[in-house]
Amino acid sequence: MADRRATVAVDGFGVEHGFDVLASGIGEAVGDGIAVRVFGPSAELEPRIGDLDPVEIVDSVESIGNDEEPVGAVRSRPEASIVRAVADVAAGDSDSVVSLGSTGAAMAAATFGLKRIRGVKRPALAAQVPLPGRTVLFLDVGANVEVRARHLVQFACLGAAFMSAVNGLERPQVGLLNVGEEKGKGRPVDREAEASLLEITADPGFGAFEFLGNVEGRDVPAGIADVIVTDGFTGNVVLKAMEGAVATVTGAMKEAARSNPASAVGGLLLRPALSGMRRDLHPDTTGGAILLGLRKSAVIGHGSSGAEGVANAIRLAARSAEGDAPDRTSALLASTGLDRREKDQTTEE
Amino acid sequence: MADRRATVAVDGFGVEHGFDVLASGIGEAVGDGIAVRVFGPSAELEPRIGDLDPVEIVDSVESIGNDEEPVGAVRSRPEASIVRAVADVAAGDSDSVVSLGSTGAAMAAATFGLKRIRGVKRPALAAQVPLPGRTVLFLDVGANVEVRARHLVQFACLGAAFMSAVNGLERPQVGLLNVGEEKGKGRPVDREAEASLLEITADPGFGAFEFLGNVEGRDVPAGIADVIVTDGFTGNVVLKAMEGAVATVTGAMKEAARSNPASAVGGLLLRPALSGMRRDLHPDTTGGAILLGLRKSAVIGHGSSGAEGVANAIRLAARSAEGDAPDRTSALLASTGLDRREKDQTTEE
Numbered sequence: 001m002a003d004r005r006a007t008v009a010v011d012g013f014g015v016e017h018g019f020d021v022l023a024s025g026i027g028e029a030v031g032d033g034i035a036v037r038v039f040g041p042s043a044e045l046e047p048r049i050g051d052l053d054p055v056e057i058v059d060s061v062e063s064i065g066n067d068e069e070p071v072g073a074v075r076s077r078p079e080a081s082i083v084r085a086v087a088d089v090a091a092g093d094s095d096s097v098v099s100l101g102s103t104g105a106a107m108a109a110a111t112f113g114l115k116r117i118r119g120v121k122r123p124a125l126a127a128q129v130p131l132p133g134r135t136v137l138f139l140d141v142g143a144n145v146e147v148r149a150r151h152l153v154q155f156a157c158l159g160a161a162f163m164s165a166v167n168g169l170e171r172p173q174v175g176l177l178n179v180g181e182e183k184g185k186g187r188p189v190d191r192e193a194e195a196s197l198l199e200i201t202a203d204p205g206f207g208a209f210e211f212l213g214n215v216e217g218r219d220v221p222a223g224i225a226d227v228i229v230t231d232g233f234t235g236n237v238v239l240k241a242m243e244g245a246v247a248t249v250t251g252a253m254k255e256a257a258r259s260n261p262a263s264a265v266g267g268l269l270l271r272p273a274l275s276g277m278r279r280d281l282h283p284d285t286t287g288g289a290i291l292l293g294l295r296k297s298a299v300i301g302h303g304s305s306g307a308e309g310v311a312n313a314i315r316l317a318a319r320s321a322e323g324d325a326p327d328r329t330s331a332l333l334a335s336t337g338l339d340r341r342e343k344d345q346t347t348e349e
Numbered sequence: 350m351a352d353r354r355a356t357v358a359v360d361g362f363g364v365e366h367g368f369d370v371l372a373s374g375i376g377e378a379v380g381d382g383i384a385v386r387v388f389g390p391s392a393e394l395e396p397r398i399g400d401l402d403p404v405e406i407v408d409s410v411e412s413i414g415n416d417e418e419p420v421g422a423v424r425s426r427p428e429a430s431i432v433r434a435v436a437d438v439a440a441g442d443s444d445s446v447v448s449l450g451s452t453g454a455a456m457a458a459a460t461f462g463l464k465r466i467r468g469v470k471r472p473a474l475a476a477q478v479p480l481p482g483r484t485v486l487f488l489d490v491g492a493n494v495e496v497r498a499r500h501l502v503q504f505a506c507l508g509a510a511f512m513s514a515v516n517g518l519e520r521p522q523v524g525l526l527n528v529g530e531e532k533g534k535g536r537p538v539d540r541e542a543e544a545s546l547l548e549i550t551a552d553p554g555f556g557a558f559e560f561l562g563n564v565e566g567r568d569v570p571a572g573i574a575d576v577i578v579t580d581g582f583t584g585n586v587v588l589k590a591m592e593g594a595v596a597t598v599t600g601a602m603k604e605a606a607r608s609n610p611a612s613a614v615g616g617l618l619l620r621p622a623l624s625g626m627r628r629d630l631h632p633d634t635t636g637g638a639i640l641l642g643l644r645k646s647a648v649i650g651h652g653s654s655g656a657e658g659v660a661n662a663i664r665l666a667a668r669s670a671e672g673d674a675p676d677r678t679s680a681l682l683a684s685t686g687l688d689r690r691e692k693d694q695t696t697e698e
Binding site: 179188238241244256268271281 | 491494528536537539568569570579582585586587588590593595597601605609611614617618619621623625630
């Protein structure tokens with residue numbers, strides 16, 4: 001895989017700003033040498049993408065919307081663009097998949113359509129939180145609203161392997177989100193996961209990641225670790241609350257700048273510097289969230305992405321395939337014994 | 350209680366900026382007519398507080414630090430300032446208590462030393478999140494890392510009664526924090542609480558609060574509701590993550606303003622307007638968190654408070670006593686049948 005760039009299957013529906021933006025984003029990614037197979041309406045895509053190479057348009061006119069119940073929609077509609085894009089990866093025609101549409105539908109389609117890594121019972125959705133100077137991989141942000149300690153430990157491995165394989169970190173720092181830094185804090189599930197992570201990483205032969213122990217809510221936006229792990233309920237509300245807090249502060253700043261002529265001039269003078277800051281903190285710069293724990297990579301970008309966001313989502317999917325993140329994850333899980341099947345099988349399996 | 354202002358017992362230890370700041374804060378609150386009984390070292394307090402009236406200094410030289418295990422410390426040290434301040438309220442010599450020290454110690458002391466409202470098994474720590482145009486009461490932010498649905502429903506009542514009694518809202522809007530707005534989202538505990546809140550508030554005779562249903566993480570900093578309810582694990586990490594996100598953005602702004610001479614001038618011109626924004630969003634403006642579910646009010650301010658933060662914590666404790674928040678809470682719980690003891694008594698009781 002090192003000799004050529006990956007082929008990425010792109011769900012052609014879901015970009016809120018329309019097909020022009022999707023097409024420019026694909027164009028940017030292809031400019032980097034990535035091959036794209038896009039599953040969307042030829043009538044819209046042909047005129048916009050034209051002879052761009054290597055891009056293949058696979059005519060798909062059916063899509064799953066944000067308002068549909070994802071699991072039922074994915075199961076019942078094999079012709080939907082996201083289901084076909086995932087099937088393309090499963091068949092080996094693409095290396096990884098990108099969706100900018102319904103997160104639920106993309107998660108369901110990928111979980112059903114792609115094989116899980118040995119021993120992984122619960123794939124996790126990982127968001128990349130862009131911060132000045134560091135990107136934090138934060139998971140789970142919504143795939144599993146309830147977890148057992150074993151799953152949190154696996155999430156640590158999934159996240160660390162991803163950050164090594166895709167972002168090139170040699171020994172990522174991993175934290176467990178909790179209500180305090182001291183040992184033994186939190187719910188039983190957190191205490192058990194903490195103990196288990198301490199045990200695994202205490203082995204002098206273990207070098208895959210460094211476990212920082214418990215970290216607090218403020219440590220996520222402070223960028224204290226490369227990977228921060230929690231259950232999918234907590235991760236989802238924390239991620240959205242942080243995004244909302246940033247929006248509230250930047251909104252209040254704009255109000256402040258409008259409050260009188262002097263501050264308006266101040267706002268104008270600051271604008272170029274602030275736009276750099278906004279780019280640093282903007283979700284589009286990371287390419288979106290990634291579903292970890294499957295043998296192939298699935299990236300879920302923001303529906304509100306601009307062309308750069310679309311391109312970065314495709315780049316992320318390509319890098320993830322090229323870095324062999326799933327293989328590295330398998331190896332890490334095997335080295336920790338976490339690839340063995342859970343003893344207490346339930347009806348979930 | 351309407352004819353005179355309340356008497357507030359203040360723990361004299363815990364203000365990180367020292368006794369000068371504590372004394373000025375007390376001075377400001379007393380200027381409003383509030384009576385204060387402060388439990389701290391006379392040698393430090395006498396010279397700073399002097400003849401200020403009505404202030405009584407009760408010499409207390411023992412304190413519980415942030416690094417001590419709170420429950421054990423509170424149980425074993427009846428002479429500690431926070432324990433004595435709580436006992437003063439229990440004895441009827443003060444109406445409510447304020448601590449600016451260890452949150453854990455203040456929660457433990459108040460929970461052990463003050464009676465719970467009938468039917469309330471789990472007092473909750475409520476943070477006031479200051480937002481432009483609205484203050485959101487967010488609970489639980491750390492008293493109960495695990496809850497049952499019944500507790501979430503009680504938290505809604507505790508929060509609504511507080512916002513009515515203390516902040517004068519006629520019919521507060523209450524939301525349940527969840528991973529999506531649709532009915533039936535989230536963990537079993539959230540689904541059960543949602544159904545229960547919908548049932549209670551569907552009664553046309555019920556006017557104590559309006560239930561908005563599920564709200565998402567971004568809705569907390571957007572100020573979509575007056576009261577937002579969740580378990581103490583989620584609430585704690587969400588609150589700290591929001592505070593951290595605000596710090597990251599304002600830090601990045603300062604960096605941006607330093608990046609070149611033009612933006613530095615811009616930053617200077619904007620400063621007066623931004624300082625108004627900072628005041629709007631600063632935790633000191635609300636006076637801190639409040640422990641709800643007890644027959645007397647306990648306010649827990651930030652250790653990092655300035656004099657205004659200290660004064661606002663004392664004002665909040667006074668208003669809470671004067672507004673009879675606990676009595677209103679009792680009445681609301683009785684009207685919903687939530688004052689009855691839980692059927693499934695466990696060893697916790």
